[in-house]
Amino acid sequence: MTSNLRLTGDYQAGDLAPRMKRIGLVLAVLGLGAGAAMGLTGDADAKTHFWFAYLVAFCFVLMIGLGAMFFTIVGHVVNTHWNISLRRLAELTMGALPVICLFGLAMLLPFFDHEVDIWQWDTINSGGTHAVEHGSDHGGVGAQSLSDTLDHAEHVHIVEKKAAYLNRNGFIFRLLAYFLIWAWIAKFFLSKSAAQDTAGDSVDNVLRMKKVAAPMIFVFALTISFAAFDLIMSLDETWFSTIFGVYIFAGSFLASNCWLVIMSKWLQARGKMTDVINTEHYHDLGKWMFAFTFFWGYIAFSQFMLIWYANIPEETHFYMNRTMGMWQNYSNLLMIGAFFFPFLALLSRHVKRSTNVLCGLAVYVLFMRYLDLYWLIMPNYHRGEIIDNPFGLVEISLAIGFIGLLLFGIARNAGKQSLLPINDPLLAKCLGHKNL
Amino acid sequence: MTETLNDNGELYGVVAEFDDVTTLCNAAEKVREAGYTKWDCHTPFPVHGLDDSMGIKFTKLPWVVLAMGLTGCTLAVLMQWWMNAVDFPYDISGKPQWSLPANIPVIFEMTVLFSAFTAFFGMWIANGLPLWYHPLFRNKRFSRVTDDKFFVAIEAADDLFNSAQAHDFLKSLGASDTEDVYHSAESAGLPGSLKGKLVVMACLATIPLSMVYNSYGKTTTEPRVHLVPDMDKQDKFRAQGQTSLFADGRMSRAQVEGTVAQGDLDDHSNNVVNAAFIDRGEERFNIYCSVCHGFDGRGDGAVHRRATELADAGHASWIPPSNLILDLYAGQSDEELYSTITDGIRTMPAYGGQILEKDRWAIIAYVRALQMAQKGDSVDTTGMTSEQRGALLFDSQTCSTCHTVNGARLIGPPLNGLLGQEITLDDDTTLVIDEKYILKSITNPMAQARKGYPKAMLEVELTDEDLTDLLNYIKSQK
Numbered sequence: 036m037t038s039n040l041r042l043t044g045d046y047q048a049g050d051l052a053p054r055m056k057r058i059g060l061v062l063a064v065l066g067l068g069a070g071a072a073m074g075l076t077g078d079a080d081a082k083t084h085f086w087f088a089y090l091v092a093f094c095f096v097l098m099i100g101l102g103a104m105f106f107t108i109v110g111h112v113v114n115t116h117w118n119i120s121l122r123r124l125a126e127l128t129m130g131a132l133p134v135i136c137l138f139g140l141a142m143l144l145p146f147f148d149h150e151v152d153i154w155q156w157d158t159i160n161s162g163g164t165h166a167v168e169h170g171s172d173h174g175g176v177g178a179q180s181l182s183d184t185l186d187h188a189e190h191v192h193i194v195e196k197k198a199a200y201l202n203r204n205g206f207i208f209r210l211l212a213y214f215l216i217w218a219w220i221a222k223f224f225l226s227k228s229a230a231q232d233t234a235g236d237s238v239d240n241v242l243r244m245k246k247v248a249a250p251m252i253f254v255f256a257l258t259i260s261f262a263a264f265d266l267i268m269s270l271d272e273t274w275f276s277t278i279f280g281v282y283i284f285a286g287s288f289l290a291s292n293c294w295l296v297i298m299s300k301w302l303q304a305r306g307k308m309t310d311v312i313n314t315e316h317y318h319d320l321g322k323w324m325f326a327f328t329f330f331w332g333y334i335a336f337s338q339f340m341l342i343w344y345a346n347i348p349e350e351t352h353f354y355m356n357r358t359m360g361m362w363q364n365y366s367n368l369l370m371i372g373a374f375f376f377p378f379l380a381l382l383s384r385h386v387k388r389s390t391n392v393l394c395g396l397a398v399y400v401l402f403m404r405y406l407d408l409y410w411l412i413m414p415n416y417h418r419g420e421i422i423d424n425p426f427g428l429v430e431i432s433l434a435i436g437f438i439g440l441l442l443f444g445i446a447r448n449a450g451k452q453s454l455l456p457i458n459d460p461l462l463a464k465c466l467g468h469k470n471l
Numbered sequence: 472m473t474e475t476l477n478d479n480g481e482l483y484g485v486v487a488e489f490d491d492v493t494t495l496c497n498a499a500e501k502v503r504e505a506g507y508t509k510w511d512c513h514t515p516f517p518v519h520g521l522d523d524s525m526g527i528k529f530t531k532l533p534w535v536v537l538a539m540g541l542t543g544c545t546l547a548v549l550m551q552w553w554m555n556a557v558d559f560p561y562d563i564s565g566k567p568q569w570s571l572p573a574n575i576p577v578i579f580e581m582t583v584l585f586s587a588f589t590a591f592f593g594m595w596i597a598n599g600l601p602l603w604y605h606p607l608f609r610n611k612r613f614s615r616v617t618d619d620k621f622f623v624a625i626e627a628a629d630d631l632f633n634s635a636q637a638h639d640f641l642k643s644l645g646a647s648d649t650e651d652v653y654h655s656a657e658s659a660g661l662p663g664s665l666k667g668k669l670v671v672m673a674c675l676a677t678i679p680l681s682m683v684y685n686s687y688g689k690t691t692t693e694p695r696v697h698l699v700p701d702m703d704k705q706d707k708f709r710a711q712g713q714t715s716l717f718a719d720g721r722m723s724r725a726q727v728e729g730t731v732a733q734g735d736l737d738d739h740s741n742n743v744v745n746a747a748f749i750d751r752g753e754e755r756f757n758i759y760c761s762v763c764h765g766f767d768g769r770g771d772g773a774v775h776r777r778a779t780e781l782a783d784a785g786h787a788s789w790i791p792p793s794n795l796i797l798d799l800y801a802g803q804s805d806e807e808l809y810s811t812i813t814d815g816i817r818t819m820p821a822y823g824g825q826i827l828e829k830d831r832w833a834i835i836a837y838v839r840a841l842q843m844a845q846k847g848d849s850v851d852t853t854g855m856t857s858e859q860r861g862a863l864l865f866d867s868q869t870c871s872t873c874h875t876v877n878g879a880r881l882i883g884p885p886l887n888g889l890l891g892q893e894i895t896l897d898d899d900t901t902l903v904i905d906e907k908y909i910l911k912s913i914t915n916p917m918a919q920a921r922k923g924y925p926k927a928m929l930e931v932e933l934t935d936e937d938l939t940d941l942l943n944y945i946k947s948q949k
Contacts, residue, residue, distance in 0.1 A: 340576070
């Protein structure tokens with residue numbers, strides 16, 4: 036066990052923690068503040084745009100945190116050793132979930148602002164009068180938009196049928212449930228793992244984590260799937276895709292692996308963790324990035340092909356909306372930028388072992404993760420209408436704000452224990468890990 | 472000393488036994504530095520770092536796999552494009568013959584298949600597999616290579632090899648034992664007895680192939696062999712089968728008196744023809760009927776257009792779908808149309824199984840709407856010759872559904888060059904066709920039906936003037 040290990044590096048966050056906490060807080064205040072100042076002071080249209088952009092930014096960092104959660108849990112379940120030196124970083128990343136989710140609750144505010152039409156199923160459920168008004172203004176629900184093959188009565192009928200699940204109280208309840216479950220999982224694994232650092236020869240904490248991890252796989256799978264249905268899929272209230280949860284999961288695990296590469300590189304540049312995260316660990320993170328780039332593409336194409344082949348109007352409008360006008364460019368960019376390019380770039384072993392190149396690719400792939408969410412969420416703003424590219428300063432400042440929140444959330448816990456699970460029984464094996 | 476086999480042939484090389492991984496790795500480094508090229512290490516499990524110690528370069532296999540993967544990808548694209556769009560274009564409801572999304576699964580599979588086979592068999596080739604025999608297995612000590620010992624073997628084929636030096640060198644590296652290893656004195660080829668057996672097996676293997684070849688493309692009156700009898704002969708009732716279970720001996724049963732089958736309660740008398748009903752009919756018509764009958768019901772659907780193209784090029788025969796706007800169909804009762812949709816007619820298949828009963832009535836309501844909407848579209852025939860008017864009638868009165876004027880046989884006989892033709896009637900009498908026979912065949916087709924054709928012609932009500940026009944047209948076709 037650790038008695039044989041000579042760990043001589045620097046594994047304490049030290050003064051990095053309070054500094055990052057401050058920086059994160061400043062970014063969050065400035066980003067969210069600037070976004071709100073630009074978005075919330077405008078007319079109803081500007082407000083709607085603001086909330087869509089807010090949802091994209093929230094989901095973006097949420098997915099990083101959830102991916103890190105899966106990284107931790109699945110490591111315990113399969114008793115892997117290669118990721119031990121990275122595990123605390125993943126635990127810290129998911130430790131930011133409570134902060135992120137707290138700000139995610141703001142997505143409930145549009146329920147109470149009758150000018151804003153984000154959750155259109157709610158608008159229809161609560162009488163639908165606004166939906167009609169909105170539709171006549173913007174070609175949303177009420178108007179026969181270019182790609183919407185359903186007439187208003189059918190549209191309302193479908194939403195009414197879904198109301199048993201998709202209603203305001205159920206939505207608020209579920210959202211709170213997901214957030215509380217995630218917060219608990221994050222706290223449990225971080226605190227048990229930290230307790231193991233000072234537990235000497237006892238491995239009770241590790242065994243406890245492994246025991247809890249297995250059922251948490253199911254909890255994770257269910258919560259991330261239903262959260263994906265609620266937060267993203269429900270924006271297009273008549274559309275449905277059973278693979279959607281898997282799609283979001285693929286993206287989030289990909290995002291968290293990129294995040295871990297960047298975090299490791301950043302820490303090592305500051306003299307931390309230099310001897311415990313080596314080329315082999317980067318290589319493995321790179322393999323996950325490669326695998327999940329392909330997995331994401333595979334799932335995305337599976338979803339597309341079934342809908343394209345079946346050619347049923349209630350499903351195809353999802354892709355119609357995303358191939359009309361300017362959105363076609365986003366679709367093309369996503370296909371090439373988020374699939375073909377990273378797939379080919381990460382194919383080579385040499386790239387995955389060149390840590391600087393890998394880190395650059397990680398930043399790039401994370402950017403593509405944002406683009407993917409933008410592509411999923413934003414076409415619901417002025418749905419079915421040909422509009423100009425809505426991307427602008429509001430999106431940028433909100434993304435910066437939420438990344439600030441993520442940094443703040445991570446730094447909040449970073450100083451409380453070592454950055455390395457220093458007393459984990461598998462640490463020695465992890466440090467001697469080699470890829471063939 | 473360990474025992475060795477006696478039938479030694481040529482010297483293979485020197486093998487040295489090591490007790491632990493560290494000594495082995497150090498020894499491997501020294502052997503490499505000494506400049507040997509034909510040598511190898513053998514261990515009970517993969518040893519991390521041994522590749523580096525031995526100076527083995529990273530395998531080039533990934534590049535070969537990449538190249539073959541791309542080959543598979545390209546082949547899959549070309550294969551599907553060639554098959555679907557070039558060599559055997561097949562029209563399915565007017566869908567494009569070449570469309571990338573539909574082909575991606577096969578492209579993906581072929582890429583994986585080529586990559587996986589290349590990786591798997593490439594690994595074999597790179598490792599010199601399959602290998603039936605290796606001289607090291609003749610060494611008794613070497614059997615512990617799968618247990619707890621580590622070995623370095625330097626081959627005699629190496630340019631620097633000298634048996635005595637190799638022994639000393641390996642001992643100096645910490646080997647616990649070194650031994651000479653010899654090839655077997657026997658040839659390394661296959662034993663003669665095995666060769667004979669292989670020849671016999673190869674001969675036997677040709678039997679099923681020759682049986683297949685023998686029966687290929689032939690017919691037989693023998694009943695087929697039932698390899699899985701209980702799959703072929705199941706205890707179940709078939710629609711037209713016989714059974715001793717019921718008194719009338721029929722497997723299919725009539726509905727029990729006084730009962731209604733599921734979904735049958737909602738009969739046509741409940742249908743109200745209103746805008747929503749016709750809209751529903753339009754939607755169903757566009758889905759099910761328009762591919763052949765066209766969106767306007769004039770029988771000019773995508774399937775018809777494409778099939779006509781193929782038929783004109785001589786690739787297929789084609790019976791055109793009916794023009795539903797014709798008076799013939801406008802005059803049919805709703806029930807007749809319903810029967811046609813439900814059970815099919817001529818080459819039109821039955822749609823009863825696919826379209827709900829209510830939807831069939833909705834389609835009829837929509838067809839009526841189409842007929843009414845297009846009723847006024849009559850052709851101005853002033854200034855036309857009698858033959859020209861006849862040609863219009865020939866097409867519009869659906870003669871052309873069953874007859875051609877180019878000598879080709881559809882359902883009925885071709886109508887060119889009729890006058891003076893000697894034909895056989897159903898009652899085996901012969902007759903020379905004259906104008907009277909033609910006219911009679913139009914007004915009362917079944918009275919003197921021709922032998923060898925189905926008695927399927929409909930009676931068509933025409934005015935005398937129309938009859939004359941039609942006759943003139945038919946007469947003009949030589």
